[in-house]
Amino acid sequence: MRRIRWMFAAALGCAVLTTGCKTLPPSKPLSELTAEETAGYEVYQARCARCHHANSTRSLHGPGLQALYKQPYLPSGAPANDERIRAAIVHGRNMMPASANGLDDQQLANLMAYLHTL
Numbered sequence: 080m081r082r083i084r085w086m087f088a089a090a091l092g093c094a095v096l097t098t099g100c101k102t103l104p105p106s107k108p109l110s111e112l113t114a115e116e117t118a119g120y121e122v123y124q125a126r127c128a129r130c131h132h133a134n135s136t137r138s139l140h141g142p143g144l145q146a147l148y149k150q151p152y153l154p155s156g157a158p159a160n161d162e163r164i165r166a167a168i169v170h171g172r173n174m175m176p177a178s179a180n181g182l183d184d185q186q187l188a189n190l191m192a193y194l195h196t197l
């Protein structure tokens with residue numbers, strides 16, 4: 080009896096460890112996005128998707144952005160917060176081009192709202 084309980088605890092521990100360490104929380108499904116987030120998704124498709132996967136952390140031209148805000152740090156090591164992410168978008172970063180031109184304040188706000196759903 081005691082042994083069975085121990086095995087159960089060990090199995091549960093493994094499950095918690097593997098899901099806790101390897102699986103990122105899923106993005107909000109597209110069908111559940113608000114109007115603002117959907118508008119941001121469209122900006123993302125037009126301006127970011129060619130270089131960044133939204134639903135994976137695999138690199139395309141830049142790092143995958145899944146769970147961007149759900150992890151403490153950005154790929155560069157900077158804290159994952161609005162200030163840093165907005166700066167990367169507006170000013171660019173190394174090989175990433177600046178998007179300041181052609182993105183108005185509303186589009187940027189929508190895009191940021193969408194990035195929070197990843």
Ligand code: HEC
Binds near residue numbers: 130178
């Ligand atoms: C031409 C390809 C390209 C496009 C378009 C692009 N990026 Fe990037 N992005 C990159 C590359 C390359 C990096 C890695 C930069 C580095 O740290 O060297 C990057 C890095 C990032 C980072 C991480 C910054 C950090 O501090 O680690 C974020 C967030 C990001 N991009 C978001 C976006 C968003 C949102 C858009 C759309 C507005 C976008 N990118 C458009 C290529 C691109």
